[in-house]
Amino acid sequence: MIGLLSATVSFGALLYLAALGELITEKSGILNLGVEGMMAIGAVTGFMVALETNNPWIAFLAAIVATAVFALLHGLFTVVLGAEQVVSGLSLTILGVGLAAFLGKGAVGRPPGAVLAPVDWGPLSDIPWVGTIFFSQSPVVYFAVLAGIAVSLLLTHTSVGLALRGAGESASTVDAAGYSVTAIRLAAVAFGGAMAGASGAYLTLSLTPQWAEGLTAGRGWIAVALVIFGAWRPGRAAVGAILFGGLLALKTRLQTFGVDLSPILLSMLPYLLTIAVLIVISIRARNRPSAAPAALGQAYRREER
Amino acid sequence: MTPASTAAVDLVNIWKRFPGVIANAGASLQIKTGSIHAVLGENGAGKSTLMNVLSGVYRPDEGQVLIDGEAHQFRSPSDALNAGIGMVHQEFRLVPSFTVAENVVLGASDRLVRRTAVEKEVGELAERFGLATDPSRPIWQLSMGERQRVEILKALWRNARILILDEPTAVLTPSEADELGRVLRTMADDGRSIIFISHKLHEVTGFCDEATVLRGGKTVAASLQVADTNAHELAGLMVGSSPIISERPPARQAGEILLEIKNLEAQSDRSLPVLHGLSLQVRSGEIVGIAGVSGNGQREMAQVVAGLRPATAGSVSIAGQEVTATPPAARFKAGLGYVPEDRLGVGLAPRLTVTENAILRNYRSLRKGPFLDSDQADEHCQDLVERFGVKTGPMHEPIAGLSGGNLQRLLVGRELSGGPKVLVAAQPTRGLDVKGVKAIQDLLIAERDAGVAVLLVSEDLDELFTLSDRLLVIHDGQIVGEFNPETAQRHQVGAAMAGEVVTQ
Numbered sequence: 001m002i003g004l005l006s007a008t009v010s011f012g013a014l015l016y017l018a019a020l021g022e023l024i025t026e027k028s029g030i031l032n033l034g035v036e037g038m039m040a041i042g043a044v045t046g047f048m049v050a051l052e053t054n055n056p057w058i059a060f061l062a063a064i065v066a067t068a069v070f071a072l073l074h075g076l077f078t079v080v081l082g083a084e085q086v087v088s089g090l091s092l093t094i095l096g097v098g099l100a101a102f103l104g105k106g107a108v109g110r111p112p113g114a115v116l117a118p119v120d121w122g123p124l125s126d127i128p129w130v131g132t133i134f135f136s137q138s139p140v141v142y143f144a145v146l147a148g149i150a151v152s153l154l155l156t157h158t159s160v161g162l163a164l165r166g167a168g169e170s171a172s173t174v175d176a177a178g179y180s181v182t183a184i185r186l187a188a189v190a191f192g193g194a195m196a197g198a199s200g201a202y203l204t205l206s207l208t209p210q211w212a213e214g215l216t217a218g219r220g221w222i223a224v225a226l227v228i229f230g231a232w233r234p235g236r237a238a239v240g241a242i243l244f245g246g247l248l249a250l251k252t253r254l255q256t257f258g259v260d261l262s263p264i265l266l267s268m269l270p271y272l273l274t275i276a277v278l279i280v281i282s283i284r285a286r287n288r289p290s291a292a293p294a295a296l297g298q299a300y301r302r303e304e305r
Numbered sequence: 306m307t308p309a310s311t312a313a314v315d316l317v318n319i320w321k322r323f324p325g326v327i328a329n330a331g332a333s334l335q336i337k338t339g340s341i342h343a344v345l346g347e348n349g350a351g352k353s354t355l356m357n358v359l360s361g362v363y364r365p366d367e368g369q370v371l372i373d374g375e376a377h378q379f380r381s382p383s384d385a386l387n388a389g390i391g392m393v394h395q396e397f398r399l400v401p402s403f404t405v406a407e408n409v410v411l412g413a414s415d416r417l418v419r420r421t422a423v424e425k426e427v428g429e430l431a432e433r434f435g436l437a438t439d440p441s442r443p444i445w446q447l448s449m450g451e452r453q454r455v456e457i458l459k460a461l462w463r464n465a466r467i468l469i470l471d472e473p474t475a476v477l478t479p480s481e482a483d484e485l486g487r488v489l490r491t492m493a494d495d496g497r498s499i500i501f502i503s504h505k506l507h508e509v510t511g512f513c514d515e516a517t518v519l520r521g522g523k524t525v526a527a528s529l530q531v532a533d534t535n536a537h538e539l540a541g542l543m544v545g546s547s548p549i550i551s552e553r554p555p556a557r558q559a560g561e562i563l564l565e566i567k568n569l570e571a572q573s574d575r576s577l578p579v580l581h582g583l584s585l586q587v588r589s590g591e592i593v594g595i596a597g598v599s600g601n602g603q604r605e606m607a608q609v610v611a612g613l614r615p616a617t618a619g620s621v622s623i624a625g626q627e628v629t630a631t632p633p634a635a636r637f638k639a640g641l642g643y644v645p646e647d648r649l650g651v652g653l654a655p656r657l658t659v660t661e662n663a664i665l666r667n668y669r670s671l672r673k674g675p676f677l678d679s680d681q682a683d684e685h686c687q688d689l690v691e692r693f694g695v696k697t698g699p700m701h702e703p704i705a706g707l708s709g710g711n712l713q714r715l716l717v718g719r720e721l722s723g724g725p726k727v728l729v730a731a732q733p734t735r736g737l738d739v740k741g742v743k744a745i746q747d748l749l750i751a752e753r754d755a756g757v758a759v760l761l762v763s764e765d766l767d768e769l770f771t772l773s774d775r776l777l778v779i780h781d782g783q784i785v786g787e788f789n790p791e792t793a794q795r796h797q798v799g800a801a802m803a804g805e806v807v808t809q
Contacts, residue, residue, distance in 0.1 A: 159414045166351030166400050166411055173398040179385045294402065 012245025033089030036220025037096020042200025071193020158281025391465025594773030710741030
């Protein structure tokens with residue numbers, strides 16, 4: 001049971017990191033469906049760099065930077081060139097997963113070069129239950145918590161956050177207010193990539209320290225669903241992350257509990273829950289702007305009227 | 306003449322050429338500090354170009370921009386903003402989901418935004434200039450008049466000393482326009498200079514100090530003292546010939562009832578009841594005008610008649626045929642023409658071509674087998690363009706490039722081409738120049754004379770008095786008064802619009 005709860009927090013953090021990045025990206029008005037591919041790139045980069053350097057932190061940082069650059073491919077197509085965001089995002093997923101498999105060919109089955117060791121909180125880690133669940137996690141988990149708080153503060157209490165939200169609601173207004181919509185959106189896309197990269201690296205540097213093709217196993221898609229489930233709010237997304245993280249943790253442990261339930265059914269649950277939330281949102285929001293950024297998915301060109 | 310050094314704004318001999326068009330051909334404009342200055346001119350007279358030069362959107366090919374006597378060369382709107390020039394655009398640049406305060410400080414705040422402190426500051430600024438708003442409310446909940454106040458607040462927040470308002474009253478009700486006049490006066494008394502672009506002459510004579518008239522890209526009358534001139538003279542200067550005054554066309558015998566609305570009830574966008582048992586009839590060969598303060602259900606009424614909003618109770622009949630629950634296409638077949646308030650968006654699709662927009666109503670009959678017959682479509686479009694005098698570029702270009710007047714001509718033309726028995730026109734002349742207004746009004750009268758029942762919803766009382774055969778007043782979702790426009794007094798209608806019970 002402790003194992004299940006501890007894994008819930010771990011998986012929750014995994015999903016939350018990627019979802020936070022996607023949340024910021026979508027708040028700026030860009031939909032990036034390439035999260036799955038970006039996670040794969042982050043995962044393979046982290047693992048490969050760890051093999052070379054044996055330093056988990058360099059590997060983690062490298063994954064973040066590499067994935068941010070990879071995400072800027074989506075930025076180039078959608079923000080700069082105004083291409084269809086859904087198509088570009090899906091391409092990014094296909095490209096990312098394929099590229100990761102190609103790059104990681106030599107690493108399949110090899111032991112990790114380095115792992116991110118769980119943080120030792122001293123006496124806190126020794127508290128029964130709580131210590132195991134919350135205070136003996138990978139540093140990435142605490143990074144996710146801090147990132148959630150930071151993103152939340154950024155969005156509501158800074159002028160940068162105001163401009164970012166504005167870019168996703170009404171790009172022309174933000175343009176008229178003197179900001180560069182292109183710069184805001186590119187930065188948001190890069191941030192989305194960085195967070196997906198961190199999430200992927202967490203997978204190969206600590207959660208399942210190994211590399212195999214298809215390691216991300218659709219978790220990037222759950223992160224995309226999580227953004228909608230959280231109604232584009234970092235706080236609600238955190239609740240969703242714990243919930244979906246619990247489902248992921250349960251899935252891997254079902255057999256050990258001897259429960260005769262198909263894990264495939266459990267895999268469906270995050271999406272079913274997201275659809276349910278979408279329905280609730282749309283019923284409640286019938287007479288007000290929806291929770292989704294109003295300009296989500298729309299390219300911005302200044303001269304259009 | 307006042308020396309240039311005391312002028313807040315001095316635009317000298319501005320030239321601006323675009324491919325194929327000379328938008329400004331030596332235009333000049335001089336604004337005194339602390340005054341409200343009207344800039345008049347028809348669409349295409351060069352007002353917008355001149356204002357875009359002043360606000361840094363365009364760079365002039367020739368000429369000088371002097372602010373407080375100092376020459377400036379603006380490279381971008383933010384340069385102009387730094388020089389103290391704020392522009393309130395016709396289309397508001399506001400984020401609907403943001404609060405008033407968030408919109409005001411967007412792009413002009415410290416790195417950290419403390420919500421309560423900012424809201425308090427914005428509230429204080431609003432109060433100082435009599436711009437009543439609640440800084441914590443989101444924009445989407447506000448009326449057009451309130452949104453405009455937020456736009457003005459944005460300019461004030463950025464410390465604009467020179468404010469350009471581009472047709473500010475186009476979206477306002479008469480009482481909101483008067484309120485705006487008072488706010489502008491407060492700002493002028495505060496030492497700010499206001500440039501007021503408008504088509505409505507009575508507003509210019511009502512609350513401006515001076516007026517400059519542009520025609521064909523040139524200044525034809527500079528800094529006229531409003532006190533020494535009148536609406537007729539200004540109208541004459543604008544059109545360059547004798548002023549256009551809409552004469553009341555002789556009334557005709559009204560025929561059978563073609564549009565009948567009985568006890569209609571409907572809900573607003575926010576699911577609140579907005580029509581409360583509204584009833585009216587329009588007969589063949591008459592124009593029935595609907596006057597009312599905006600937000601009293603006239604918009605929703607027109608939408609229910611057009612089939613774009615469900616009725617929760619009551620009925621709508623067109624030419625004796627009940628259509629209450631039918632879709633828009635069935636109403637079109639029954640003989641309804643509809644000119645919506647929102648011409649670009651509801652009436653016309655901005656990105657579709659001129660031809661595609663022209664055939665939106667009757668593409669079903671322009672078929673060759675399962676396909677559209679493009680030759681017939683082109684022919685139909687050409688016919689509309691010629692009959693209704695639409696000035697357009699290539700027919701296969703997006704319609705968004707047309708000017709407001711031409712968009713409206715095409716839209717009205719399309720709605721009339723089906724030979725309607727009933728025409729519902731919501732704000733058909735809003736934002737058009739003098740010639741455009743006249744053209745649309747003439748079309749409405751011609752249709753009436755041909756036996757069409759016309760229901761005209763307008764915020765322009767002058768227009769309603771000129772065109773209507775009967776004038777109904779809507780208040781709180783009900784018809785509260787009927788007037789004969791030939792004998793009624795404006796103040797009586799105004800009182801009814803305000804909800805006071807009047808007997809004529």
